[in-house]
Amino acid sequence: MSIRVFCSTVASSDFLLEIRLFGEKVPTSDYKGYPIEVQRQRTLQGVNVSSSFVLAADRRAGILAMTFQNTTPEKKTIPLQFNILGGLQYVKGWGFSRPDTRKLAMVAVVEKQRLIWENEAAGV
DSSP states (O other): OHHHHHHHHEEOTTOEEEEEETTEEOOOSEEEEETTEEEEEEEETTEEEEEEEEEOTTSSOEEEEEEEEEOSSSOOOOOEEEEEEOBOEEOSOOOSSOOOOOSBOEEEEEETTEEEEEOSSOBO
16 A cells, blocks of 8 residues: 555656666667567676566556676676666646656665665655
8 A cells, every 4th residue: 555655646757767787887789669668688797687677557657677697607796886866756646747856866775675765755
């Protein structure tokens, strides 16, 4: 129940998520686009990266899933960098027009494999 309320009341009209491996953007070498999903493949420094971004059913939200596969014989530590930009706003009703989300948000907590991105109005 709390997820349903959370997804329907938090808005970010200028959200940007950039993920880097080894400090580098990962170029897409192959992708497939579907009406509700984009699948991408690429390789960087011997690591295959596959991702799928899927629009959530009946919500104004999406889910990003990523898989990393080491194609080299040696062990690798893969440093991940998440650059998250944009604003968040609590919105009681979200009609046709774009909501005002100018309240900037910051990554406030990194714990137990979670990033919490929030401001005084809302959080993700």
